[in-house]
Amino acid sequence: MIEFGxxxxxxxxxxxxxxxxxxxxxxxxxxxxxRVENARTQVxxxxxxxxxxxxxxxxxxxxxxxxxxxxxxDTDKRMNEANAVPxxxxxxQFLSYFxxxxxxxxxxxxxxxxxxxxxxxxxxxxxxxxxxxEDIQKLLFESPVYRFEIQYPQAITARDILALYRNGAILTLxxxxxxxxxxxxxxxxxxxxxxxxxxxxxxxxxxxxxxMIEQIKLTDxxxxxxxxxxxxxxxxxxxxVYSFYNHLVRRYEDTAEQIMKLTSIFILTCRWLxxxxxxxxxxxxxxxxxxxxx
Numbered sequence: 001m002i003e004f005g006x007x008x009x010x011x012x013x014x015x016x017x018x019x020x021x022x023x024x025x026x027x028x029x030x031x032x033x034x035r036v037e038n039a040r041t042q043v044x045x046x047x048x049x050x051x052x053x054x055x056x057x058x059x060x061x062x063x064x065x066x067x068x069x070x071x072x073x074d075t076d077k078r079m080n081e082a083n084a085v086p087x088x089x090x091x092x093q094f095l096s097y098f099x100x101x102x103x104x105x106x107x108x109x110x111x112x113x114x115x116x117x118x119x120x121x122x123x124x125x126x127x128x129x130x131x132x133x134e135d136i137q138k139l140l141f142e143s144p145v146y147r148f149e150i151q152y153p154q155a156i157t158a159r160d161i162l163a164l165y166r167n168g169a170i171l172t173l174x175x176x177x178x179x180x181x182x183x184x185x186x187x188x189x190x191x192x193x194x195x196x197x198x199x200x201x202x203x204x205x206x207x208x209x210x211x212m213i214e215q216i217k218l219t220d221x222x223x224x225x226x227x228x229x230x231x232x233x234x235x236x237x238x239x240x241v242y243s244f245y246n247h248l249v250r251r252y253e254d255t256a257e258q259i260m261k262l263t264s265i266f267i268l269t270c271r272w273l274x275x276x277x278x279x280x281x282x283x284x285x286x287x288x289x290x291x292x293x294x
Contacts, residue, residue, distance in 0.1 A: 004048065004218065007065045009037040011055045026054035027250070048218045049243050059239040063232045066222060084281040085169035086270045088244070090288060094266055095259060106133035109266065112287070113150075116272040139265050140258055150268045153275050158182035160275070165237055170244065172264045173211045175271075176237050180209050183228050198223050213245055213260065 012022050019037075023030040028050050035041040036051070043051075052062060098105040110131040117130045138148045152174050161179045165171055184190070191202045200208075200220060207214045208224055216238075225235040248256040248263075273283040 003039055004043060004062070004066060005037045005039045008033075008051055008055070011057060012037075015055060022051070022054060026050040028054075042217045042219060044215050045218050045221055045238060045242050046213075046215070046246060049239065049246050053243070053246070059232075059236050062239075063235065067232070084274065084284045085164055085167050086267055086284070086287065087168055088170045091170050091263055091266065093288075095263065098262065103133070106136040109133075109136050109269070112269050112273075115283075116269060116276070119276060120272075121276075136265070140261055150265060150272075152178050152268065153272050156271065156275050158186065162233065165233075165240075170263075170267065171237055171241050172267045173213070173241055174264060174268060176234075176241060177209045177211050179237065180224070180228070180234070183230075187228070189227075194224075194227060198227055200224065211264070213242070213257065 012019070017025070019030045019033050022028075022033055026033075028047055032041070032047065033051070036043045036047065048062070052058065094105075110133050113131040113135075114129060135148075139150065141148070156178065158179050161171075161175050161182075164175065184194070191205050194200060194205055195202050200223060204216075204220055205224070207216055208220060221235055221238050225232065228234060244263075245256065245260055248259050252259045270284075270287060273287075
């Protein structure tokens with residue numbers, strides 16, 4: 001096992017790149033790369049991902065160098081249909097559709113949300129038109145005054161989220177947040193107990209369970225993974241979500257955070273459709289064909 005920064009320097013030299021060349025490839029400032037390589041800073045997860053992707057390294061490589069082996073365990077799959085989950089391809093298709101057809105997309109997405117409302121057994125009264133296209137803009141709007149958001153389905157367990165990940169579903173920070181909270185609950189680990197057992201303050205732990213993109217440290221994610229006895233699984237989940245965000249930053253630049261939020265709305269809506277009636281997988285076909293789900 002070697003220190004992450006030393007490994008990055010070795011990989012850079014292996015590819016015969018100087019720091020400026022790596023900075024250009026990764027989008028990370030040369031001064032930051034120098035500090036990372038010389039262990040003069042705690043590298044964030046996002047910077048680690050950018051450096052690794054520029055050098056052709058993946059999450060398994062990182063786990064190998066920091067722990068000595070790519071400790072990601074296999075697990076049982078619980079999905080009825082392996083393809084009944086929204087994938088990275090589905091999200092890419094949806095985002096392309098949204099960028100070219102914003103108003104039509106808001107109608108389509110509001111209809112999808114109304115499908116959730118109308119088929120939910122706890123819904124009272126006729127609410128088939130509860131959501132309107134204007135609500136999508138409210139969901140996307142950032143305000144210090146209020147938060148208009150879709151709740152995460154409480155029926156989804158930590159094992160369900162793990163199965164989603166294993167089946168190739170694209171995850172959101174809401175998935176990871178719920179996964180961590182439910183794992184802690186199962187293990188009877190409060191934030192206070194975690195703070196006492198490791199060098200992670202409650203503030204850091206809260207950021208790790210946030211549904212917003214945060215400047216979280218690589219070492220903090222690894223430590224949380226270890227404390228929750230995940231053997232690399234939780235770390236890999238974080239890596240996949242932040243890697244996707246990095247992709248959005250490169251593609252959409254200044255609007256990346258709003259696009260990330262749009263992705264979360266789309267995925268959360270799909271989560272509701274999937275887990276309200278796990279035996280029914282017809283909804284994914286409708287989602288992929290962008291039918292009006294009225």
